[in-house]
Amino acid sequence: MEKKMKKAPLTYFLILAITLCIFPQAHAQNTDIAKKDLVRKGNKLYKMAEYAASDSLFAAAAALDSTYSTALYNLGNSSYLGGNPGTAKAAWMKSLLNTADEKEKTDIFYNLAGIEMDGKNYGEAIKLYKDALRRDPTDEQARYNLALAQKLLKDQQQNQNNQNNQQNQQNQQDQNNQDNKNDNKDNKDNQDDKNKDNNNKDNNKDKDNNKDKDDNKDNQNNQDDKNKDNNQNNNDNNDNKDKDKDNNNNGDNKDDKNNQNVPSGGNTPQQQQLSPDAQQMLRAIGREEQKTQDKVKGKKVQGAVKKAVKDW
DSSP states (O other): OHHHHHHHHHHHHHHHHHHHHHHHHHHHHHHHHHHHHHHHHHHHHHHTTOHHHHHHHHHHHHHHOTTOHHHHHHHHHHHHHTTOHHHHHHHHHHHHHTOOOHHHHHHHHHHHHHHHHHTTOHHHHHHHHHHHHHHOTTOHHHHHHHHHHHHHHHHHHHHHHHHHHHHHHHHHHHHHHHHHHHHHHHHHHHHHHHHHHHHHHHHHHHHHHHHHHHHHHHHHHHHHHHHHHHHHHHHHHHHHHHHHHHHHHHHHHHHHHHHSOOOTTOOOOOOOOOOHHHHHHHHHHHHHHHHHHHHHHTOOOOOOOOTTOOOO
């Protein structure tokens, strides 16, 4: 009984060791078969441009083996053509880390450069095309795209310089405009102050003129009153003079009447008229009146998978 008990554990471990050696190999074989099958199916869908479906199969194959560079590379191609450049770039980068095949590395660098070209990152694209050409100097398509990237980078830099110059010019123009605006504002303020001072001077001048005008008016009125009084005195004197003359004429007529006989031919009428002095005085008064009316009237008041990147 003791011998059987000693043999039992040994037999158990032998069976276990054999099982562990067989089943891992079987598991690995099954995994390898499964992932390759997924890639074959994915390639069929890829050729049919069923990119969403092929993406799922390539991703499933990569999930079975995360170092399976072929599945990762194909996933990158399918994702790119399906319109997902971010997923494509990540898959190609993982494929690059897990492959020793220089031809596959060349294609990966080429495709990564295509993504940078799409993003107009021409400097990065130039580096990647050079990496591809170092591994395969006969790749004329990579060489062409390298030259294209270099030209586009030069144009981009020139455009950027032009934009910077234009922006600097615009900034300078804006600054000049602002300076001119500030100067104009200062000038306007100064002119307003000057105009205000001039207006104040004009107002004071108007006041002085109005005062002088009022004084002149008073003087004129006084002169008119004085002339009127003089005229009145002259009229009174003329009236008295005419009265005296009339009295003298009456006396003479009375004497003639007493000394003469009544004529047989009838009575002769007596004509009466103003004296020359009186007429001259009336004309003088009329002229003074006209001058006064003329003064009153005179007043006046105012930018992969792009093996077809070539354009020829």
